[in-house]
Amino acid sequence: MRRERRKSQKSRWLFFCDLCETFASSAFKNPRCFMNLLEVNNLSLQFRTRSGTVQALEDVSLSIDKGETVGLVGESGSGKSVLSYAVLGLSDAAARVTQGTATFDGLDLLAASERDLQDIRGREVSMIFQNPKVALNPIRKVGHQLQDVLARHTTTLRADLATRAIECLAEMKIPDPTRRYHAYPFELSGGLCQRVMIALALACGPKLLIADEPTTGLDVTTQAAIMALIREKARATGMTTLLITHDLGLARAQCDRIVVMHAGHVVESARTEVLFNAPQHPYTRQLIGATPVGRAALSELTAVRGSLPDLRRTDLPACRFSQRCDFYSDACAKPLPSIVDGGHLVRCHHPLVLECVA
Ligand SMILES: Nc1ncnc2c1ncn2[C@@H]1O[C@H](COP(=O)(O)OP(=O)(O)O)[C@@H](O)[C@H]1O
Ligand code: SF4
Ligand SMILES: [Mg+2]
Numbered sequence: 001m002r003r004e005r006r007k008s009q010k011s012r013w014l015f016f017c018d019l020c021e022t023f024a025s026s027a028f029k030n031p032r033c034f035m036n037l038l039e040v041n042n043l044s045l046q047f048r049t050r051s052g053t054v055q056a057l058e059d060v061s062l063s064i065d066k067g068e069t070v071g072l073v074g075e076s077g078s079g080k081s082v083l084s085y086a087v088l089g090l091s092d093a094a095a096r097v098t099q100g101t102a103t104f105d106g107l108d109l110l111a112a113s114e115r116d117l118q119d120i121r122g123r124e125v126s127m128i129f130q131n132p133k134v135a136l137n138p139i140r141k142v143g144h145q146l147q148d149v150l151a152r153h154t155t156t157l158r159a160d161l162a163t164r165a166i167e168c169l170a171e172m173k174i175p176d177p178t179r180r181y182h183a184y185p186f187e188l189s190g191g192l193c194q195r196v197m198i199a200l201a202l203a204c205g206p207k208l209l210i211a212d213e214p215t216t217g218l219d220v221t222t223q224a225a226i227m228a229l230i231r232e233k234a235r236a237t238g239m240t241t242l243l244i245t246h247d248l249g250l251a252r253a254q255c256d257r258i259v260v261m262h263a264g265h266v267v268e269s270a271r272t273e274v275l276f277n278a279p280q281h282p283y284t285r286q287l288i289g290a291t292p293v294g295r296a297a298l299s300e301l302t303a304v305r306g307s308l309p310d311l312r313r314t315d316l317p318a319c320r321f322s323q324r325c326d327f328y329s330d331a332c333a334k335p336l337p338s339i340v341d342g343g344h345l346v347r348c349h350h351p352l353v354l355e356c357v358a
Helices: 080-087 114-123 142-153 158-171 177-181 190-202 220-237 248-254 272-277 282-289
Strands: 005-007 013-017 022-024 038-049 052-064 069-073 095-104 125-128 208-212 240-245 257-262 265-271 339-341 344-346
Touching: 038 080, 052 069, 052 080, 052 095, 069 080, 069 248, 080 095, 080 208, 080 240, 114 125, 114 142, 125 190, 142 158, 142 177, 142 190, 158 177, 158 190, 190 208, 190 220, 208 220, 220 240, 220 248, 240 248, 248 257, 248 272, 257 272, 257 282, 265 272, 265 282
Parallel strands: 052 265, 069 240, 069 257, 125 208, 208 240
Antiparallel strands: 005 013, 013 022, 038 052, 038 095, 257 265, 265 344, 339 344
């Protein structure tokens, strides 16, 4: 809370809050200032399919503070994308939330109307999808797609839409933005499509950006350039970022905090340096062991053993990592505990003792 005070019309002193960017009559009046931007509590979600019910998320909790960059990591199939779609109300028709809550800036996302969600998506929360060639409209010029977003969510005058759309392309360092404005997605390379996707996501200055595997399939140089663009924007505007990736190295380089998912469970979350130096969950430890760090030789890397359990099983164990774990004991059949120590959460009956791994 900035100590800036102004006289209101009724001659009362008002305090300006940097976080919610509003004036309040008391320094501690607005409870939204003290809320996390995104808060998911005990969320469970299943898909009804012909071959059975997929228990895609179970008891998932996650919170993201304003301005933070949080990494959501885990193998493919852990539930990272399902979680982000559920939060944005974009889940498949077969999906059903069976318990839990999700709030964005104080708004109950699971109870919000489709109209409210449409207002929030694009303007307040934006998403970069995993595959830009699929996410972009193939029969509409990229400039026109940008104009559509600007017209829907901003107050840009109709006469200025094209200029602003070209500016958005230029901000993403797309060469020759005026020519690219008239291009169709199939005329652009994968890297350029990804930049267009990011331009669309950032056009309205969202409070929260959800980037789902934003650099998968791109070469290392383009990957670094794209992550630099996102970071630059986040720094300049105070944007909060949820970076979804299976690449632990990328998450380590980009994120303040990391949340680890395995088979629909959040198993650990901690500040990045704490998670890498002292992972407490056996799965996190195996993931880190499989991640190249610095100049580590390939022979030093170890693959994560086994595979994810079939989430259609009706007899899924309380700990979904149990069949891959070296530390299994009878206690592991009991419901998972949530052990929290100074912001470090681990959901395991036998958390590993602190030791330096990386
Ligand atoms: N529409 C769907 N119908 C049935 N199962 C689904 C559907 N979408 C996702 N799943 C299942 O949910 C689990 C998590 O998927 P996902 O969130 O895409 O994983 P990832 O962590 O790779 O993003 C997977 O087992 C996947 O098969
Ligand atoms: S709860 Fe038990 S089986 Fe699961 S990760 Fe911890 S030690 Fe391993
Ligand atoms: Mg995914």
